[in-house]
């Protein structure tokens with residue numbers, strides 16, 4: 001596949017250790033069977049993937065951060081340069097849910113206002129072990145105006161839908177900003193023209 005694209009977006013994935021951040025990234029890129037061996041991320045893993053939405057080709061550049069606290073905190077650049085941030089928790093792990101506030105406050109402090117943040121609850125296949133209900137997750141997401149999806153890499157549920165939804169929200173936003181910028185430039189050009197026209201007409205009147 002050629003590397004032609006209309007947009008390129010940085011997507012940063014954060015969340016505590018072993019909440020399946022890397023599984024989500026890998027599953028989305030290749031739709032492979034879940035690798036049950038845990039292979040912890042060391043600092044940051046990267047991969048990119050091109051998707052097509054209504055003839056628009058979008059390159060998603062995933063920055064998949066380590067959840068383990070043994071590594072130094074990730075550089076602020078991963079928040080600052082993100083077009084989208086995926087905050088992941090595990091529905092069977094209360095700690096991973098409790099720590100979301102801290103990831104969110106970093107994201108809100110460092111990321112641009114236009115950056116879209118999505119909350120993803122993973123491990124939904126582990127029904128008997130669930131500790132955080134759909135309603136609790138949704139309440140948190142709604143309170144902070146976040147996109148929200150429950151997924152499972154194991155049963156292949158919703159991973160692709162969640163990421164494509166995030167990408168389409170970012171594209172819509174980019175297109176809106178491009179439109180506003182274009183309108184602004186046009187009105188500036190317009191005002192220059194009218195100033196020139198006014199100068200011209202005053203010249204004519206003087207002659």
Ligand SMILES: Nc1nc2c(ncn2[C@@H]2O[C@H](COP(=O)(O)OP(=O)(O)OP(=O)(O)O)[C@@H](O)[C@H]2O)c(=O)[nH]1
Pocket residue numbers: 016017018019020021022023024034035036037038039040041042065066067068122123124125126151152153154155
């Ligand atoms: N049951 C179940 N297990 C999963 C699912 N997704 C991932 N796992 C398992 O969870 C473990 C951890 O997954 P990772 O994706 O490496 O977790 P991580 O958040 O990237 O971990 P760090 O890089 O250490 O922060 C792996 O053993 C996966 O096989 C899922 O949807 N259901």
Ligand SMILES: [Mg+2]
Pocket residue numbers: 021022023039040041064065066067
């Ligand atoms: Mg990882």
